[in-house]
Amino acid sequence: MRALELLAPARTASIGIAAIDCGADAVYIAGPSFGARQAAGNSVEDIAQLCSYAHRFGAKIYATVNTLLRDDEIPEARQLVKALEEAGVDALIVQDPKVLEMSDTLIMHASTQCAIRTVEKAKGLESLGFGRLVLERELPLERVRAISSAVDAEIEFFVHGALCVCYSGECYLSEYLTGRSANRGACAQPCRSLYDLEDASGKTLVRSKALLSLKDYKLLERLEDLAEAGVSSFKIEGRLKSESYVRNVVKAYSEALDALIARYPDKYRRSSFGKVTGGFVPDLDKTFNRGYTELFLDGRRGQWSSMDAPKSMGEYVGTVARILPDGLILKPANAGISLSNGDGFAFTSRDGSIVGFRADRCDGLTIRCKRVEGLREGLRLYRNISAAFEKTLESAKPVREIRVNLSVDLSDGIRISAVTEDGRKACVQEKTPFDAAREPEKMLRTLEAQLSKRSGHYSFQVSEINDAVAVPFMPASFINGLRRDLAARLDAIPVNALPIRRGVKDPSSAFVLSYDFGDELMRSKYCVRHELGLCPRQGKAKKAEPLFLVNSGKRLRLDFQCAVCEMTVSTES
Numbered sequence: 253m254r255a256l257e258l259l260a261p262a263r264t265a266s267i268g269i270a271a272i273d274c275g276a277d278a279v280y281i282a283g284p285s286f287g288a289r290q291a292a293g294n295s296v297e298d299i300a301q302l303c304s305y306a307h308r309f310g311a312k313i314y315a316t317v318n319t320l321l322r323d324d325e326i327p328e329a330r331q332l333v334k335a336l337e338e339a340g341v342d343a344l345i346v347q348d349p350k351v352l353e354m355s356d357t358l359i360m361h362a363s364t365q366c367a368i369r370t371v372e373k374a375k376g377l378e379s380l381g382f383g384r385l386v387l388e389r390e391l392p393l394e395r396v397r398a399i400s401s402a403v404d405a406e407i408e409f410f411v412h413g414a415l416c417v418c419y420s421g422e423c424y425l426s427e428y429l430t431g432r433s434a435n436r437g438a439c440a441q442p443c444r445s446l447y448d449l450e451d452a453s454g455k456t457l458v459r460s461k462a463l464l465s466l467k468d469y470k471l472l473e474r475l476e477d478l479a480e481a482g483v484s485s486f487k488i489e490g491r492l493k494s495e496s497y498v499r500n501v502v503k504a505y506s507e508a509l510d511a512l513i514a515r516y517p518d519k520y521r522r523s524s525f526g527k528v529t530g531g532f533v534p535d536l537d538k539t540f541n542r543g544y545t546e547l548f549l550d551g552r553r554g555q556w557s558s559m560d561a562p563k564s565m566g567e568y569v570g571t572v573a574r575i576l577p578d579g580l581i582l583k584p585a586n587a588g589i590s591l592s593n594g595d596g597f598a599f600t601s602r603d604g605s606i607v608g609f610r611a612d613r614c615d616g617l618t619i620r621c622k623r624v625e626g627l628r629e630g631l632r633l634y635r636n637i638s639a640a641f642e643k644t645l646e647s648a649k650p651v652r653e654i655r656v657n658l659s660v661d662l663s664d665g666i667r668i669s670a671v672t673e674d675g676r677k678a679c680v681q682e683k684t685p686f687d688a689a690r691e692p693e694k695m696l697r698t699l700e701a702q703l704s705k706r707s708g709h710y711s712f713q714v715s716e717i718n719d720a721v722a723v724p725f726m727p728a729s730f731i732n733g734l735r736r737d738l739a740a741r742l743d744a745i746p747v748n749a750l751p752i753r754r755g756v757k758d759p760s761s762a763f764v765l766s767y768d769f770g771d772e773l774m775r776s777k778y779c780v781r782h783e784l785g786l787c788p789r790q791g792k793a794k795k796a797e798p799l800f801l802v803n804s805g806k807r808l809r810l811d812f813q814c815a816v817c818e819m820t821v822s823t824e825s
Contacts, residue, residue, distance in 0.1 A: 255484065255521055255522065256509060256522060257277040257278050257484060257522075257524075258277045258278070258509055259276065259278045259280060260272075260498060260501075261281075261488055262280070262302070262491065263292045263491055265294055267498050271499070272309060272652065274499050274506060274528060274531070274650055275502055275506025275507070275509075277312070278306075278311055278342075278524070280487075283315055283336055285332060286317045287317065287319070296332075296335045296339050299315060299341065300339035303339055303341060307746075308526075309709070310523075313342055314341065316344075316491075317329065317332065317336075319437050320435045321348045321350055329351065333351065333354040334355070341358070343752060344358050344360055346362065347366055352380060359384075360755060361386060362377045362385045364388065364389070365420050365421030365435065366420075367420050368387050368399070370399075374399045376765075377405075377765070378404065378405045379758040380757060380761060384406040384485070384753065385406070386408040387408065388419055389409075390777040390778075391548065392548050393477055396409060396478065397482060401482065405753065406485060406752065407483050408484070408485035409478055409483045409486065409487065410488075411471040411478070411487060411488065412471065413489025413490045414468055414489050415467070415545075415556075416443065416466075417776050418775060418821075423773070424772075425774050426440045426442050429806060430442070442803075445562075446461060446604070446605075446803065447801040447802060447808075449461070450802055450807075451797065455796075457786075457795065459604075460604050462558065462560075464821075465559055466542075466778060467541075467544055467556060468544055468558075470544035471546060474546065475508055499532075501536065503528070503532070504535075504536055510522070524750075526709070529652075532641075532644045532649075537567045540636070542564055553782055553817075555783070556778055561606060562606070563608075565598050566597075572631045578621070580621075581617055581619075591614035591635075592614055593611065593639060594611060594639035595637060595638060596639075597609055597611065599631045600632070601626040607624065607625070654672055654709055654710050655710075655711050656671070656672050656711065657670070658670055658738075659715060660703070662720070665724075667679060672710070672742060674749075678738055679741075680741070682734065684724040688723065688724055689722075695723050695724075695725060695726065696717060696719060698731075700714045703731060705732075707738070710739050771822045772820050775819070775821075776819050778819060779819045781812055781819070
């Protein structure tokens with residue numbers, strides 16, 4: 253039976269705890285440095301607290317140490333790795349192979365920044381000692397299957413969130429344009445910027461579009477396909493995202509993963525313990541997204557671009573029916589549209605830019621707000637912040653509990669034996685200093701009801717009561733004390749967490765991870781020419797090439813490798 257893991261992002265330790273509560277089997281988070289997200293650093297102390305919380309459920313914490321290191325940074329990185337190990341992290345997510353030599357005990361995962369998209373590279377990285385490989389997002393399912401079949405390492409694959417337009421770890425566009433390196437955690441996101449497209453003669457083909465911006469990834473309906481192809485860890489992107497985003501997405505995918513396992517109970521299981529109950533009903537359309545795509549998973553090109561909406565537009569709610577002095581009246585997209593005070597809206601202006609505004613008050617379909625430049629009748633309006641949904645996410649929080657089975661023996665006082673879902677065992681035994689109950693049946697019902705409650709993060713359930721002798725009367729306070737005592741005893745026993753694979757270094761390996769790509773700034777499966785309907789394979793006349801992206805006076809050359817169906821972006825020369 254193979255364990256399946258839902259891996260959630262966390263900008264902070266508190267968001268990591270929220271992800272665990274919503275059903276994540278593991279969380280990835282950055283320490284104070286070298287985490288490939290300069291805006292998402294955390295103290296080692298906070299990570300230690302997150303580890304302690306996650307380990308209650310056998311959930312794992314992976315720390316990101318996935319920037320490329322300068323030689324003068326190696327001593328600091330070594331100290332960080334040691335501190336993270338002492339904090340209790342279960343593995344490191346690594347880009348630079350030098351980190352492999354910094355710990356003999358920590359498990360190492362090859363980051364998506366390693367751009368793993370071939371069997372040969374996967375085998376090479378495994379030979380260096382990586383126990384898990386985080387594959388490239390642009391891969392077709394058949395390639396995922398081929399890589400999984402060729403290695404013993406665990407396979408991790410992204411299933412949701414923002415998409416880089418290029419192959420991960422091989423983007424130098426931000427550094428070239430702004431001096432901010434993506435491989436140093438400081439990406440300026442030039443793929444979301446607006447560009448003109450020119451042909452070789454200087455003719456402008458497209459003006460002011462986010463030509464490199466992709467929709468967001470969503471593989472909620474493809475988890476079974478991925479599991480069948482060998483994926484064990486399903487990763488959600490978003491270490492810069494809000495807590496409400498993480499809660500919503502994690503709960504949606506956790507429920508989908510539970511449904512998959514319910515269909516194949518003899519084939520799969522979750523990699524951590526604890527049942528999530530209560531809380532909100534997830535809705536991925538109500539959280540940040542640029543529209544969704546499954547990208548190249550089926551080996552076919554689709555409409556991947558979000559060039560008209562590089563920011564989150566949200567759900568389409570209708571058109572502007574009438575402009576008012578203090579707002580507008582909405583013509584709803586359907587009868588189910590309900591607006592709330594504080595909702596956020598967006599629309600595309602005449603020049604192609606995205607304009608957003610907040611509603612001060614909503615009365616039915618009337619939106620009261622400050623004057624918004626560019627609003628006009630007939631505009632398509634989107635809601636990118638649902639105030640009511642955000643409030644529900646905040647107030648209706650799920651509860652995660654470890655299930656505990658209890659057996660009660662009343663033959664000599666009271667003895668309660670407990671077995672958790674992860675196999676820990678504990679018992680309490682007391683002589684009852686009480687007389688026999690006047691109503692034994694009622695006492696037994698009370699005993700079962702008082703024991704079958706929650707204590708801490710445990711959910712107790714009585715499976716049997718042996719009452720071979722007279723049933724003693726036991727006050728509720730006495731029974732509750734026994735239940736709390738059991739919870740404390742279970743807390744003292746480490747959870748029987750499922751192991752994650754440890755890599756084994758091949759001393760004969762000659763594999764070297766290289767990051768030298770010459771003048772190439774990025775390489776991508778995405779193709780601007782195809783997206784705009786300009787590809788000769790689409791029956792269109794070929795434009796004068798190469799094509800160029802132009803932004804603020806800088807020109808970027810586009811070349812098209814049709815044999816492998818890839819596009820490169822490089823400097824103009």
